[in-house]
Amino acid sequence: MSVPALEVSGVSKDFGRIIALRDVTFSVQPGEFVSILGRNGAGKTTLLNIISGVSRPSEGTVQLFGTNPSDRENKAKLAVISHEMFLYGNLTALENLEYYSRIYSVPDAQERIETVLKDVELTHRRFDLVATYSRGMTQRLTIARALLHEPSLLLLDEPFTGLDQHAIGMLITLLKRQKEMGRTILLTTHDLHTATALSDRYLVISKHKIVKDGLIVDTNPDKIRQAFFSSEVEEGVS
Amino acid sequence: MMSTAFSILKKDLRMEFRSKESILAMWIFSLLIFVIFNFTFEVSRLVMLEIAPGLLWVAFVFSGMFGLNQSFSMEKENGNLRAMALMPVDGGQIYVGKFLSVTIIMLMFEALIFPIFIIFYDLQLSLGMFMLIPVLLAGTIGFTSLGTILSAVAVHTRNQQILLSLLLWPLVSPIIIWSVTLTGMVLSGEMTEACYPLLVRVGAFDVIFFTLSYMLFDFILED
Amino acid sequence: MRSKIDKILLIILLIAFLVSIYLIFQWVPQIKASNPAEQIAQRIFYFHVPSAWLGFMAFFVVFCGSVAYLVTRDRKYELISVASAEIGVLFISLVLITGPIWAKPVWGIWWTWDVRLTSSLILWLIYVAFLMLRRYLPDGSKRANLSAVVGIIGFIDVPIVYYSIRWWETQHPKAVMASSEGSLAAPMFFAFMFSLATFTLLYVYLIRKRYQLLALEDTINKQFKEMEIL
Numbered sequence: 001m002s003v004p005a006l007e008v009s010g011v012s013k014d015f016g017r018i019i020a021l022r023d024v025t026f027s028v029q030p031g032e033f034v035s036i037l038g039r040n041g042a043g044k045t046t047l048l049n050i051i052s053g054v055s056r057p058s059e060g061t062v063q064l065f066g067t068n069p070s071d072r073e074n075k076a077k078l079a080v081i082s083h084e085m086f087l088y089g090n091l092t093a094l095e096n097l098e099y100y101s102r103i104y105s106v107p108d109a110q111e112r113i114e115t116v117l118k119d120v121e122l123t124h125r126r127f128d129l130v131a132t133y134s135r136g137m138t139q140r141l142t143i144a145r146a147l148l149h150e151p152s153l154l155l156l157d158e159p160f161t162g163l164d165q166h167a168i169g170m171l172i173t174l175l176k177r178q179k180e181m182g183r184t185i186l187l188t189t190h191d192l193h194t195a196t197a198l199s200d201r202y203l204v205i206s207k208h209k210i211v212k213d214g215l216i217v218d219t220n221p222d223k224i225r226q227a228f229f230s231s232e233v234e235e236g237v238s
Numbered sequence: 239m240m241s242t243a244f245s246i247l248k249k250d251l252r253m254e255f256r257s258k259e260s261i262l263a264m265w266i267f268s269l270l271i272f273v274i275f276n277f278t279f280e281v282s283r284l285v286m287l288e289i290a291p292g293l294l295w296v297a298f299v300f301s302g303m304f305g306l307n308q309s310f311s312m313e314k315e316n317g318n319l320r321a322m323a324l325m326p327v328d329g330g331q332i333y334v335g336k337f338l339s340v341t342i343i344m345l346m347f348e349a350l351i352f353p354i355f356i357i358f359y360d361l362q363l364s365l366g367m368f369m370l371i372p373v374l375l376a377g378t379i380g381f382t383s384l385g386t387i388l389s390a391v392a393v394h395t396r397n398q399q400i401l402l403s404l405l406l407w408p409l410v411s412p413i414i415i416w417s418v419t420l421t422g423m424v425l426s427g428e429m430t431e432a433c434y435p436l437l438v439r440v441g442a443f444d445v446i447f448f449t450l451s452y453m454l455f456d457f458i459l460e461d
Numbered sequence: 462m463r464s465k466i467d468k469i470l471l472i473i474l475l476i477a478f479l480v481s482i483y484l485i486f487q488w489v490p491q492i493k494a495s496n497p498a499e500q501i502a503q504r505i506f507y508f509h510v511p512s513a514w515l516g517f518m519a520f521f522v523v524f525c526g527s528v529a530y531l532v533t534r535d536r537k538y539e540l541i542s543v544a545s546a547e548i549g550v551l552f553i554s555l556v557l558i559t560g561p562i563w564a565k566p567v568w569g570i571w572w573t574w575d576v577r578l579t580s581s582l583i584l585w586l587i588y589v590a591f592l593m594l595r596r597y598l599p600d601g602s603k604r605a606n607l608s609a610v611v612g613i614i615g616f617i618d619v620p621i622v623y624y625s626i627r628w629w630e631t632q633h634p635k636a637v638m639a640s641s642e643g644s645l646a647a648p649m650f651f652a653f654m655f656s657l658a659t660f661t662l663l664y665v666y667l668i669r670k671r672y673q674l675l676a677l678e679d680t681i682n683k684q685f686k687e688m689e690i691l
Contacts, residue, residue: 015602016536017682054323055461055602056534076326084317090253102245103325387614391607395597404593405611408586409618412625419629436628443621450614457531457606 003066005030005153005184006051010060013046020046022208023060028186030152033179035195036188038205044188045082047205048155051186052080064153076104079151081159085142089131093122093141096130097148104149116144120170136164143171147178154178156187160194172198242327246335247342253312254305254343264304268297268351272358283360290359291422295414297355298374299381301347305340306385307402310393319393322459329456333386337448340389341382348374361425369424369433376440377417383444384410387451390458416440463673470666477659481507484652498566505563507653511660512555513581519549519664520588520616527612530605536679539605542612543595544671546588548664553585576627583622587615 006028013020021043028034038044049055050062053069064074080086087096094113101109117123120140130138139162146154154175160168175198179185189195195202196216204212254261275293279286313319322332356363385406392402416436423433485507491500526542529535560578561571572578591611598604 015605016539016600016679017686018601019683019686049461052324054320054459058534072326072328074326075324078324080320080324082317084320086318086321087316088249088253088312088318089316090256090312091249095249095252099245099249103242103327105241384614387610391594391611394603394607395594397597401590401594401597404586404590408583408590408622409614411583412618412621415625415629446617446621447614450617454610454613457610460606461601461603 002030004028004063005032005065006186007063008047008051008060009062011047011050011057011062012059013043013050013055014058019208021050021057024205024210025060026203026210026213028184030184031179031182032201033175033185033199034187035199035202036186036205037190037192037195037202038188039190042205043208044205045157048080048082048157048186048188052078052155076149077152078155079146079149079153080155080157081143081146082157083161085138086145087130087138087141090129092127092129093117093133093144094126096141097145100145100148106149112148112150116147119147119174120144135162136167139163139167140170143167143174147174152183154183154185156185158188158190160189160191240331240334242325242331243334243338246332247338250309250312250336250339251342254308254339260304260308264301264347265350267304268301268347269354271297271300272354276358286359287426288422290355290361291418291425294351294355294421295377295418297351298344298348298378299414301351302340302344302378302381302385303399303403303406305343305347306382306389306406307399309336309340309386310389311398314393319459323461329459330452332459333390333452333455336390337382337386337451340386341379344378344382345374348378364427366427367424370421372437373417373420373424373440376437376444377413377420379444380413380417380440380447381410383448383451384413387455387458390455413440413443416443467666467669470662470669474659474662474666477655477662481652481656481659484655489648489652490646496566502563502566505559507656509556509559509563510653511657512552512559514657515660515664516549516552516556516581516584517619518661519545519552519668520584520619522668523549523588523591523612524616527609527616530609531613534602534605536605537676539609540672540675540679541668542609543592544668544675546591546612547671548667550585550588550592551667552660552664553581553588556581557585576623579626580623583626584619587618587622591615 004027008027009025011024012022014022024043024047036044036047046055050057051064051069053064053071053075056070062069064071065077067074069075069078088099091099094117097113097116098109100106101113106112114123117126120143122137122141122144125133125137130141133141156175159171163171172194175185185199187195187199199216201215202212203210272293275296276286279289281289310319313322325332355361385402388405388409389402392398392405395401416439420433420436420440485504489504489507522545523542526538526545530538530542560581564573565571591608594611595604595608598607
């Protein structure tokens with residue numbers, strides 16, 4: 001097999017009084033679409049922070065395409081979509097995208113910006129300040145921004161929360177296209193339906209550990225539900 | 239390499255100039271400082287001239303604080319601090335960009351405040367006043383080099399503005415002391431040989447804190 | 462083992478303090494001063510100066526702990542820095558309190574913007590801000606990083622502050638300073654060194670205790686978490 005896109009081995013995040021992750025191990029092959037399921041506070045966001053090189057694990061290692069995630073080349077291959085917009089309200093859509101394309105040294109930036117704007121159907125509003133956008137439009141622009149530098153690995157942290165129907169449809173279409181292009185995608189969610197509909201594989205995080213790792217194709221959705229909900233119930237007890 | 243810093247600078251200046259009201263408000267605020275000082279310290283013109291350099295720096299520093307607070311609160315707004323941590327660039331480059339934008343804005347304020355100051359205190363313009371340029375430049379850079387990194391620290395707290403003041407004032411006091419003295423020397427036309435070692439001292443401070451902040455900035459972005 | 466060391470330390474500390482108090486108030490000969498109040502006030506020197514030295518030392522430990530933390534990311538160094546900053550603030554507070562008590566009978570004023578006084582005050586402000594910053598941040602690696610950065614910048618700034626104020630002071634009319642004591646007489650020197658040693662011991666004891674307490678808090682909190690998890 002080729003070099004895995006992502007290899008997480010024995011990762012714990014445990015700082016002072018905070019325990020966020022315990023001995024998490026898994027790897028993701030290039031082109032895979034993996035959903036990470038778990039309740040809020042289970043450690044999903046911490047895991048994504050460690051994978052994206054923003055946070056350091058207290059133990060264990062993470063390898064992105066065979067190297068350290070905080071390497072600059074790796075950060076350029078990465079995109080994060082979360083509830084945070086990563087956009088400036090006082091700039092127009094075009095200015096926002098131009099700014100990020102310079103930071104990420106996107107080749108043929110103008111062309112690329114036009115493409116992503118068209119993908120999220122915002123071309124007609126590109127000269128307007130982002131602050132004047134509706135919530136749904138801002139979220140679409142967030143997606144455009146993330147895809148701007150054609151990342152090889154997409155990290156999506158609860159991307160569907162708060163999206164309107166139109167934006168959800170658009171994000172799903174775009175994600176499917178990214179997958180066809182061979183991009184690796186990691187998605188955290190607490191929504192089972194989107195996870196089963198989109199991904200090849202799922203991981204269930206509960207109590208800061210991975211409790212389940214299975215393929216969607218050979219697993220009955222009910223079984224995932226079981227794994228997912230049983231962990232929910234246990235957490236509910238304590 | 240430096241293109242990152244310039245991209246950030248360009249973006250910051252663009253955003254700053256787009257909110258013209260706040261620039262105007264800041265300028266009027268500095269006017270108010272002169273007015274209030276005039277009423278609270280009812281002193282003779284001679285004494286006023288003696289405290290004028292201090293007054294000038296109070297106005298400068300307040301406008302600088304405004305710029306510093308602004309600089310990172312606009313990054314916090316939509317989670318852009320995290321976006322910065324995710325950027326495929328050296329944290330030092332981000333520091334340089336932020337430092338440059340804050341410095342340029344503060345210098346701009348100084349340029350706006352100074353003429354008012356001249357008028358209010360009836361200062362005689364002379365050729366010697368050109369020496370103020372290096373003095374203000376050195377003092378401002380010292381203030382902003384330390385201010386930029388501390389603003390990036392303070393922005394992570396709920397009470398950003400108070401905390402920035404608490405952190406910055408004591409640390410930046412040497413720069414203020416020296417800058418006020420130097421400004422006084424220039425304004426009173428006593429710009430003598432004695433000023434140069436002092437100017438060099440301010441410059442050394444600038445270099446130390448700029449370098450230190452450049453090296454430490456990566457740790458601030460990291461979670 | 463650890464608690465045994467602490468116990469021995471505490472006993473030595475108690476004895477040392479009693480001895481220093483005896484040395485300072487009984488054994489050291491009276492200084493020659495026209496003002497009787499000054500003769501008594503002078504003895505504050507044996508508490509004042511060691512506090513100041515230990516305060517500086519404590520902040521140096523904050524600096525070292527901050528650097529060590531950023532290099533290793535070990536929680537231990539963060540806790541050492543915090544403990545030392547707290548104790549440093551305590552010692553400098555003592556300096557700022559004992560100073561005016563001495564100054565009032567000797568100089569006739571509580572406070573003057575002299576280089577030592579002003580720089581001690583600014584020093585105190587720097588580390589109070591350091592501790593305040595930590596109060597405003599949630600516990601975690603982010604807080605540890607930010608406070609380490611401030612711990613480093615703060616300490617680098619200390620000599621610059623001192624230098625700038627000394628410079629500023631010479632530009633201003635001198636305070637009503639008594640002439641410097643000159644060299645200390647032998648018994649005074651001995652009493653001073655003894656007091657300094659006692660204060661150093663106090664610092665060692667306090668930082669050990671404070672560190673243990675902070676580490677214990679972590680352990681307890683973690684055990685609670687652990688219970689939640691299971």
